[in-house]
Amino acid sequence: MxxxxxxxxxxxxxxxxxxxxxxxxxxxxxxxxxxxxxxxREVGTELRQDPGFFLRNALVTLREAVAGLGIGFGAAFLLAVVVSELPLARRAIMPVAVVLSVTPLVAIAPVLVVAFGFGIMPKLVLVALICFFPILINVATGLRAVPEPMLQVYRTMHASRWELLRHLRVPNALPYVFAALQIVFPLSVIGAVVAELSAAGYADGLGTTIQVASSRNNLPLVWAAIGVLAVMGALLLLLVTVVERRVLTWHDSGRAR
Structure with missing residues (x-):
């Protein structure tokens, strides 16, 4: 039912x-x-006149968002494992990560262009940096949030650190991982648009579309592109929610929706 x-x-x-x-x-x-x-009605007219235009630019922005998110997720997950296993690394890295997480990363976009040149790479790096810190903080918290009685059970069976990580810490962190993904998937779209607005390079993408349309005072096109971005973010969030319900059938967060 x-x-x-x-x-x-x-x-x-x-x-x-x-x-x-x-x-x-x-x-x-x-x-x-x-x-x-x-x-x-004018916004709707813009969307109906050339839907292929919006689709092409949406795919460019989506590629930047997903690729940058993948890079950020991989790096953040590995670092979260390190800080969860090594207390010294946690005390050294996490305070710096918290400070950097509130730093306006868009300010370094021109530096990224100088470092990586024109094209897609500065955009990927900026998206990865925007997504990196929420993933790091959530995953590190999940890896360390294992109940002590469960840890004691595994230790009495002489489980190795790898076995604890694989069979206990990572499964326990999955709800935190999906919570982070629910934040960073829409955030990756915002990061891709910000990167397109602030880092020169590609002539395509919804961020570039908004920038060009704004310079021409074409408000219907601006809002049509914003609407496509909103739908894209909502669909990505829906995708994460559906996957979470499939994966976390054993957890309260997967049954609550």
């Missing part, structure tokens, strides 16, 4: 009502501030 719960009005009606309220608010906002909000 739960598989078909989305058919019940109580499941989808609140979202529909919210979308209607937002649409009405947009309508009156466009009449009050036409220099900020174009009419929704």
């Amino acid at each position: 739960s598989r078909w719960r989305w058919l019940r009005p109580a499941y989808w009606l609140p979202l529909v009502v919210m979308l209607v309220v937002l649409g009405v608010g947009w309508h009156f906002g466009a009449r009050r501030w036409p220099y900020l909000l174009p009419p929704l």
Whole structure:
């Protein structure tokens, strides 16, 4: 029965009502501030005129977001294992990671262009850096959050450090991993757009589209690109949620949704 719960009005009606309220608010906002909000019909016209244009640029931004996230996730996961296993490394690295996590990384985009040249590499590095710290902090917390009685059981069986990591710490950290992914998947899209806006290089991507359209005062195109970005972020978040429910069937977080 739960598989078909989305058919019940109580499941989808609140979202529909919210979308209607937002649409009405947009309508009156466009009449009050036409220099900020174009009419929704003009935004829809932009999307209908050339959907292939938005698809091509969305794929460019998505590639930058996913590739940068992959790099950041791999590096953060490995470092999280190190800091969870070595207390000295944890005391040295985690305070620095917390400080760097609140640093405005967009400010280093010009430096990345100088270091890596024009093209996709500065964008990947910037996305990876934006995603790196939430993953590091969440995964390191999950790896260390194993209940002490469970650790004692494994130690009485003379489990090695690798066996503890593989059979106990990593499974215990999976809810924290998915919590981090729910944060960084949409954040990777934002990072890719910020990278396109601040790091010169490719002429494609939704960030570049927004920048060019803004310079031409083409508000419908700007908001159409923003709408595509919002849908992309929502779909990525939905994908993570679905995978989490499939993987964490044994955990409360996987059954709660």
